[in-house]
Amino acid sequence: MPQDASILYLSEAPSKLECIEYFGVHRLSETPCLKVPKAQGEKAIALARKLNLLNRDFKIQRLEDHLYIPLTQKPFRVDLKEFKNNLLEYEVSTHEFSERARHALRLIDVLEEKLAPHLLVSLPHAVDFVGDVAIVEIPPELENYKRMIGEAMLATNKRVSTVLAKSGAVGGVYRVRKFEVIAGVDNTKTVHKEHGCIFHVDLAKAYFSPRLSYEHSRITAQVKQGETVIDMFAGVGPFSILIAKKCTNVKIYAIDVNPDAIRYLKRNVKANNVVAKVTPILGDARQIIQEKLSGVADRIIMNLPENAIEYVDVACEALQTKGGIIHYYEFTNAPNPLETAKNRFDEAIKQTGRSLEKILMARTVRATAPYTWQVVVDARVR
Ligand SMILES: C[S@@+](CC[C@H](N)C(=O)[O-])C[C@H]1O[C@@H](n2cnc3c(N)ncnc32)[C@H](O)[C@@H]1O
Incomplete structure (x- = not known):
């Protein structure tokens, strides 16, 4: 049988295979096709894929009770033998398919033929992009495939x-x-853009998370003209710099104990042209406030969810006598995370001699582990 002939195979069952050869003229737009009853669709697609025959440029079509699977070429004898051995009923012919919309190539598209199905399901779903760096969590079962x-x-x-x-x-x-570099340039430094600001960061040396992007803008939206803000745990400056960039006539003290974070914060302050509004300060927030910033703030940001509770007293000391607003973050695994955080914060405020005038809002920022959340409480303190 000549290989360039269009071939039509019809079969009810492999034993009754009929082969009809024909040399009809077919239009160029017609594509080799495997037609199977719908019930055998999954098996036929897997087989076409295994034989390297599945044509991904076109959409698989369903017409009544049959699937039309586009093929990359007319199947060879050896392929036909595989069809015969594996499919109860099929036809090989040509068919006009519509093109698949070109979508960005996904991880699974690249890896589906390299990894076993039970490994494909473990591929990381959550990827953080910081500048030109992608950060993933590789589960133990994929450890041997991390470079791939x-x-x-x-x-x-x-x-x-x-x-x-x-x-x-x-x-x-x-x-x-x-972190471990598993592909690409051996580097943990990058430049990230967020809400129109740019942030230089070395992920191995200072904290930065793109998952807090909404929090950075949510807090910024509340800051009023003329306010003095203390960002007690400022990192490389995503709260401080965005506030400085978006709000008029504000003064921000951005404190961090990590010298690398402060080095990048200073660089970011310059890069975003907010030198006049942001004062980076290296040191422990408690000590800095007690020495220099007692009673100055209208608003305090306490983004140190592990142990912000230990600094509520000094945050209260930093507020102006009339009071102000505190954005308090914590991690909790309590069954009722928001109520728990509000109560803990309220208790800590009472210990300082101040009082909670109003909880403005409490929300879950993100899940950080199974049954553990980062939550935020925005409160007006008297
Ligand atoms: C969770 S990170 C938050 C950084 C930043 N606010 C952000 O949104 O990316 C907490 C930061 O607090 C700093 N830090 C920890 N203890 C501190 C302290 N006692 N005083 C000042 N900064 C502290 C850490 O170095 C770290 O950069």
Whole structure:
């Protein structure tokens, strides 16, 4: 049988296979096709994929009770034998297909033929993009494939130059995490854009999370003209710099105990042209407030969810005598996270001799682990 002939195979069952060869003229737009009853669709698609025959440029079509599967070429004898052995009923012919909308290549598209199905389901779903760096968590069962996954991420994200795998939890006083470079340029420094600001950061040396982007803008939207703000745990400056950029006539004291965070904060203050509004201060927030910033603030940001509670007293000391607003963050695994955070904060405020005038809002910022959340309480303190 000549290989260039269009071939039509009809079969009810493999034993009754009929082969009809025909040499009809077919239009160029027609594509080789495998037609199967719908019930055999999944098996036929898997088989076409296995034989490297599945044509991904076109959409698989369903007409009445049949699926039309586009093929990359007319099947060879060896392919037909596989069809015969595996499918109860099928036809090979040509068909006009519509083109698949071109979507960005996904990780699974690149890896589906390289990884077993039980490994494909474990592929990381959550990827953080900070500038041109992608950060993933590689589950233990994919540890041996992490470089392959990293390369696939580079292939599917043209703007990514480095892929980092988390190799530990966020920890220590500076709240940094260890990373392993699994693909691309061996580098943890990048420049990230958020809400029209730019942030230079070295992810191995200072904390930064793109997952807090909404919080940065939510708090900024509340700041009023003329306010003095203390960002007690400022990191590389995502709250301070955005507030300075968006609000008029504000004064912001941005404190952090991590020298690298302050080095990047100073660089970011310059890069965003907010030198006149933001004062970066290196040191422990308690000590800095007690020495220099007692009674000055209209608003305090306490984004140190692990132990902000221990600094509520000094936050109250930093507020003006008339009071002001505190944005208090904490991690909780309590069954009722918002109520728990509000009560803990209220208790801590009472210990200082001040009082809670009003809870303006409490919300869950994000889940940080199973049954653990980061929550925020915005409160007016008298
Ligand atoms: C969770 S990060 C938040 C950074 C920043 N607010 C953000 O949204 O990206 C907490 C920061 O607090 C700093 N920090 C921890 N203890 C501190 C302290 N006692 N005084 C000042 N900064 C502190 C850490 O170095 C870290 O940069």
